Amino acid sequence: AEGGNAEAGKTKSATCAACHGADGNSTNPEWPKLAGQHPSYILKQLMNFKNDERVNPSMTPMAKPLSDADMADLAAYFSSQTKKLGEADQTKAVLGEQVYKGGNNATGVSACAACHGPTGAGNPAAKFPSLNGQHVTYIKNQLYSFRKGERANDAGKMMRNIAAGMTDVEIDAVAEYISGL
Ligand code: HEM
Ligand code: HEM
Incomplete structure (x- = not known):
């Protein structure tokens, strides 16, 4: 997806898992679920964090060192995971x-x-x-x-x-x- 390799993304995702969950389903409700998200959107967000178009104290330092290939691989990996759905009030x-x-x-x-x-x-x-x-x-x-x-x-x-x-x-x-x- 978007040229990324999900297997390579899995290897690169260890630090992300601490917040977004190993299966892309974060437990802390302030941290977004990434599982099943479109790779095109994930890639855009990572690029936006890297170039300061979107700012967040947790994500900015995570995105800065990523190469274009890293971002594409991570996007492919998280998009391939299955999102856990919720229940509305x-x-x-x-x-x-x-x-x-x-x-x-x-x-x-x-x-x-x-x-x-x-x-x-x-x-x-x-x-x-x-x-x-x-x-x-x-x-x-x-x-x-x-x-x-x-x-x-x-x-x-x-x-x-x-x-x-x-x-x-x-x-x-x-x-x-x-x-x-
Ligand atoms: C948001 C990816 C590491 C906390 C996001 C988003 C992406 C992403 C794509 C945007 C999601 C959306 O717009 O729906 C990643 C990747 C990581 C990583 C690929 C590893 C390289 C972390 C870590 C933390 C974290 C380690 C916690 C310390 C957050 C938070 C947001 C976010 C709080 C929401 C920011 C906001 O409110 O604007 N992440 N993340 N992430 N991530 Fe990460
Ligand atoms: C992003 C909610 C209407 C286009 C988002 C996000 C939320 C949201 C929560 C952030 C998702 C994330 O960070 O993962 C809503 C709600 C709407 C609404 C509640 C109605 C009241 C629309 C409409 C459009 C639109 C009508 C198109 C004209 C977008 C786009 C983004 C986005 C393009 C991504 C922005 C980016 O690139 O960072 N929306 N949305 N939304 N929405 Fe909406």
């Missing part, structure tokens, strides 16, 4: 589903499903990440970060514009819904 998921599938016309929030797909599978060709089964805390942190403009590696401000229109309640609800997809 059904009370919050009702509003979450509404936002995910229909957005919010009144505040100009686009439907998430338009880009991330009805099942949260994303779109590898467009580098839209898969979201289904991701940790609630991680999703919320990313949406807050886009809203504040701290995460600014989304081409065309696609996510910053959407998050800017979302309330805390909508963010909480949509994160719950996504975690159960």
Whole structure:
């Protein structure tokens, strides 16, 4: 995938496993699951951390020493793993589903499903990440970060514009819904 070699990636992933899990399913909900994520998206994120377009105190030092070949191998490895799915809080998921599938016309929030797909599978060709089964805390942190403009590696401000229109309640609800997809 994206020219990477999953076997070589496995060898290179030992330090990543400490946070993202040996099987790509992190246990700490602030650390994203990488299992099953599109290689094109993983590669973009690693390049963005390396060139400071996306900044994080844990990830920046991890990405700096990686070569293009290392990143492609790691992307191939993590994408080949199987993501463990989650279960949504059904009370919050009702509003979450509404936002995910229909957005919010009144505040100009686009439907998430338009880009991330009805099942949260994303779109590898467009580098839209898969979201289904991701940790609630991680999703919320990313949406807050886009809203504040701290995460600014989304081409065309696609996510910053959407998050800017979302309330805390909508963010909480949509994160719950996504975690159960
Ligand atoms: C995010 C890969 C090591 C903690 C990410 C992302 C990727 C990645 C691709 C972005 C995921 C997404 O956008 O969905 C890797 C690789 C590693 C590695 C290939 C080894 C070379 C680590 C380690 C830690 C860590 C050792 C903990 C000390 C995190 C955190 C985030 C993250 C906290 C989220 C950052 C944010 O909130 O923006 N990692 N990782 N990673 N990783 Fe790693
Ligand atoms: C990334 C949620 C709508 C395009 C993300 C991420 C989250 C998210 C949580 C970060 C994933 C990660 O770090 O692993 C949502 C929600 C939406 C929504 C809740 C609806 C309210 C959209 C729409 C588009 C879009 C409509 C397309 C116009 C993208 C792209 C990225 C992304 C391109 C990756 C940015 C990058 O390259 O780093 N989204 N999204 N999203 N989303 Fe959305």
